[in-house]
Amino acid sequence: MQRQLREANAQVAALVTAVESGVAVEDLTAALHRRTAERDELKARLEQVERPRVMSAAQISELVEELGGLSAVLGAATGAERA
Numbered sequence: 001m002q003r004q005l006r007e008a009n010a011q012v013a014a015l016v017t018a019v020e021s022g023v024a025v026e027d028l029t030a031a032l033h034r035r036t037a038e039r040d041e042l043k044a045r046l047e048q049v050e051r052p053r054v055m056s057a058a059q060i061s062e063l064v065e066e067l068g069g070l071s072a073v074l075g076a077a078t079g080a081e082r083a
Helices: 002-020 025-050 057-066 070-076
Strands: none
């Protein structure tokens, strides 16, 4: 996704350069809006991927019960997982 974001940024920059060099803005407006939307969507997706998932106390309790209770979970855990 990082690569896709770099590519989207490069495409937006190329469109801005084209506008600055005198290409008719009307010809590039749709492409600029499309590329900007793609870039913004990639940024949002990347933030979701990078953000760690946080579980509530209730979700943790429910998961522990699904796995057979606290003693079963701790019994199956490695030393690193218990730490």
